[in-house]
Amino acid sequence: MTDATLDITISSLGHLGDGIAEGPDGPLFVTGGLPGDHLRVSRQGNRATILEILTPSAHRRAANSDQNHHCGGCSLQHMDEATYLAFKHDQVVRALADRGIEVPVDPILPTRPGSRRRAVLTALRAGHKVLLGYHEKGSHRLVDLVECPVLDPAILAAVPGLKKLAEPLIPRKGELRLTVLATAAGLDVAINDPVTGYEKKLIALSRLAADLDLARLAIKGEVVIEIRPPALGFGRIAVVPPPGGFTQASAAAEEDLARLTLEALGPSKKAADLFAGIGTFTFRMAPLMSVHAVEADAAALAALDKASRVPSGLKKLTFERRDLFRRPLMAAELNAFDAVAFDPPRAGAQAQAEQLALSRVKRIAAISCNPATLARDLRILLDGGYKLIRVTPVDQFLYSPHVEVVAALER
Numbered sequence: 001m002t003d004a005t006l007d008i009t010i011s012s013l014g015h016l017g018d019g020i021a022e023g024p025d026g027p028l029f030v031t032g033g034l035p036g037d038h039l040r041v042s043r044q045g046n047r048a049t050i051l052e053i054l055t056p057s058a059h060r061r062a063a064n065s066d067q068n069h070h071c072g073g074c075s076l077q078h079m080d081e082a083t084y085l086a087f088k089h090d091q092v093v094r095a096l097a098d099r100g101i102e103v104p105v106d107p108i109l110p111t112r113p114g115s116r117r118r119a120v121l122t123a124l125r126a127g128h129k130v131l132l133g134y135h136e137k138g139s140h141r142l143v144d145l146v147e148c149p150v151l152d153p154a155i156l157a158a159v160p161g162l163k164k165l166a167e168p169l170i171p172r173k174g175e176l177r178l179t180v181l182a183t184a185a186g187l188d189v190a191i192n193d194p195v196t197g198y199e200k201k202l203i204a205l206s207r208l209a210a211d212l213d214l215a216r217l218a219i220k221g222e223v224v225i226e227i228r229p230p231a232l233g234f235g236r237i238a239v240v241p242p243p244g245g246f247t248q249a250s251a252a253a254e255e256d257l258a259r260l261t262l263e264a265l266g267p268s269k270k271a272a273d274l275f276a277g278i279g280t281f282t283f284r285m286a287p288l289m290s291v292h293a294v295e296a297d298a299a300a301l302a303a304l305d306k307a308s309r310v311p312s313g314l315k316k317l318t319f320e321r322r323d324l325f326r327r328p329l330m331a332a333e334l335n336a337f338d339a340v341a342f343d344p345p346r347a348g349a350q351a352q353a354e355q356l357a358l359s360r361v362k363r364i365a366a367i368s369c370n371p372a373t374l375a376r377d378l379r380i381l382l383d384g385g386y387k388l389i390r391v392t393p394v395d396q397f398l399y400s401p402h403v404e405v406v407a408a409l410e411r
Contacts, residue, residue, distance in 0.1 A: 004044070007054065010037040013087055015094075017076045017401040023048070031137065032078055034059050059083040074150060074399035075137060085110065085395070088403045092393045095371035099379040101388065108393040108403070115250045116150040116398065117183075123166035123176040130163045130170065132178075142175075150398045152182040161212040162189070168201050169194040169219070179244040181230065186215035188230035190244030194219055218243030221299075234258075234283035237314075239307040241278050242299035248280060253396035257367060257406055258284045260392050261341050264365035264408030265289070268339035274324055274352060275344045279304040281367075282317070285341065290316035292337070296323040324352050331358035341365040348373025350380065357384025364409040369396075374405055386411050 010019035010033040019033020023043065030041060030048045036057035041048035053060075061080045076084055089108045096103065123132045124142055133145035145159050162178060169191060170176045181188040189209070198219060206225040209217040215230040216223060221243055231238040232247060235258075241247055248254035261281050265271055268289050273282045276293035278300045285291045295301045301321050308317050322329075324344070328351045334340065340361050342349050346369055356364060357380050364386065368374035382388060386409040394404040 004042055005040065005051065006043055006048070007038070007040050008048070010035050010039065010057070015091060015401070017079075017087065021048075031075065034079065034083070074148075076399045076401060077149070084399075088395060088401075089393055091401070091403055092371045092391065092405055095375040096378070096391070098372070099375040101375060101378060101382065103388050103391060106390065106392040108395050109253075109256050111250050111253050111395045111398050113149045113398065114151065114153055115252055117152045117155075117251055118179070118181045118247055118249050119151055119155055121145065121162070121178045121180060123163065123170055123178060124174070125170055130167050132159060132163050132166060154182045154187060155180050158187055158212065161208075165189070165205065165208055165212065165217075166191070168205070169198055171195045181241070181247060183215055183230040183232060185228040185230050186213055188216045188218075188241075188243070189214055190218045190221075192220060192244065216243070232278075234279055234281075234307075235287060236312050237279070237283040237286075237307050237310070239278050239283065239303055242303055245297075245300055245303070246277055248396065250396050250398075253394050253404065254280065256394050257281075257396075257404060260390075260394075260406040260408070261285075261365040261367060262288070264390070264406065265339040265341060265363050268337075268363060270337050271339040271341065272329065272334065272337045274329065274340060274342040275349070276300075276304065276319070277343070279307060281341050281343065281365075282319075283307070283314070286314040286317050288315070289339070291318075293317070293319040294322050294324060294329065295319070296321065296325075324349065328352040328355050331355050331360075334359035334361050337361055339363040339365075341367065343367035344373075346370040346373065348377050350377060353377040353380040357381050357386070360411070362411050364407075366407040366409065367404070368407075369402060369404050371403060371405055374407065378407055378409070381409055 008021040010021050012020045014020050019030040021028045028048045032050055034057035038055035039050050040052040042051055059080050060078055085108050093105050121132055131142050131144045133143045135142055148156055166176050177192040179190040202224055209225050215228045216226040229240045231240050270290045273291055273293045276282050276295045282291050282293045389410055390408040392406050396404040
């Protein structure tokens with residue numbers, strides 16, 4: 001063995017799911033390691049790569065994709081189900097504990113394989129071939145998508161056609177980004193970073209999109225062809241998202257998030273939906289209470305506005321374009337509502353939480369894809385006089401270390 005080759009035993013897991021072992025110079029982080037694994041590894045600084053599994057952990061299982069060790073997305077397939085769910089649950093518990101919040105956390109709500117309806121894929125040329133897939137973890141190397149245990153089968157089946165669509169658009173020295181969303185109407189494909197002069201190819205691309213039976217094709221935010229509106233159902237409302245716009249990754253997980261949000265808001269009459277996006281929660285709240293939706297992204301708000309114009313028996317619905325990071329709703333404004341839901345990006349909603357803590361809002365539903373920033377925001381609300389009623393993790397991002405959480409608070 002060389003100096004860079006070591007035999008180690010994994011003792012614990014890090015917050016990203018890496019195995020942790022004691023190395024000669026301190027902790028070693030090993031992608032794919034599990035507590036109880038005895039491994040031969042190649043060390044690079046404080047990280048190590050598995051060369052050989054000498055004795056496997058009792059918690060190890062065979063990955064259900066041969067691409068597991070290469071693709072940067074599914075980094076936790078090697079865990080058995082109990083270990084996997086416990087790891088994600090513990091992520092939430094530890095994030096709360098770091099902020100001094102000691103409360104029971106519900107069991108995590110699982111998701112099933114093949115349920116990821118949205119994928120951001122990369123295409124590039126490799127000689128005469130087109131590769132389409134995900135980058136390796138921590139690498140610029142692209143793993144060609146052949147199989148995927150998490151993606152909606154409709155996306156996976158479309159890969160050969162998507163390669164044909166991408167081929168004339170890939171820059172000579174660069175990559176092409178495709179956002180693919182599976183809807184009931186078919187696939188919605190949005191392409192960014194196309195080759196210069198792509199406009200000359202739009203007629204041919206429209207024909208190819210029709211041949212592939214896509215619902216919609218957009219390039220650089222502009223719709224090239226829409227054969228059928230790629231609508232998503234939010235309660236009784238159908239919303240067509242902007243090309244490449246944010247949507248929840250899994251329809252089933254979205255239903256769980258929405259149900260938990262409505263339970264947290266309870267029998268409220270007037271609510272605000274902050275960081276509302278295209279109305280994922282707004283339109284599920286609106287049959288039960290009047291809603292004021294606030295969102296910074298103009299395209300998302302336009303989609304929400306258009307969907308709201310269809311008669312559907314909703315309560316009063318208003319909306320506002322506003323950057324809640326720079327200009328949060330102030331306590332005096334919030335006092336007009338008896339309930340608030342907020343679902344910010346990963347950075348959380350610190351400024352907005354500070355104003356909520358000063359308000360008289362009775363009920364809050366806090367939705368987050370980052371337990372650490374959620375815990376920070378909850379600490380602010382608790383210090384402002386709120387009580388944490390319930391915390392529920394939702395496994396929206398299957399086989400990744402990420403976890404969604406809904407927290408219910410009452411004043």
